[in-house]
Amino acid sequence: MERECGVTKALRLIGAKWTLNIIYVLCESTKRFGEIQKNLPGISPRTLSHRLQQLEIDGIVHKKIYAQVPPRVEYSLTTKGASLKEIINILDVWGQKQ
Numbered sequence: 001m002e003r004e005c006g007v008t009k010a011l012r013l014i015g016a017k018w019t020l021n022i023i024y025v026l027c028e029s030t031k032r033f034g035e036i037q038k039n040l041p042g043i044s045p046r047t048l049s050h051r052l053q054q055l056e057i058d059g060i061v062h063k064k065i066y067a068q069v070p071p072r073v074e075y076s077l078t079t080k081g082a083s084l085k086e087i088i089n090i091l092d093v094w095g096q097k098q
Helices: 004-012 018-028 033-039 045-057 085-097
Strands: 063-066 072-077
Touching: 018 033, 018 045, 018 063, 018 072, 018 085, 033 045, 033 072, 045 063, 072 085
Parallel strands: none
Antiparallel strands: 063 072
């Protein structure tokens, strides 16, 4: 059995549209759903919700729910998610030069 390429594995986790953008926004700090959406003009609430759920399943994003009325939910990067910061910063610098 052939070993899977690391790039293929990485893209399976973060290659969906908007995923890197969400991680980039969360690199700054913990954010609420509305704050993430505000930082990503053009993303639909449904897409944002779906991507955040998948990132949580994949262990990249942590979702914290506060028991209050109305409920408050915050999203932050896990240690695994924070390990992407360097890569995202390199992509940002590269993109700025294009």
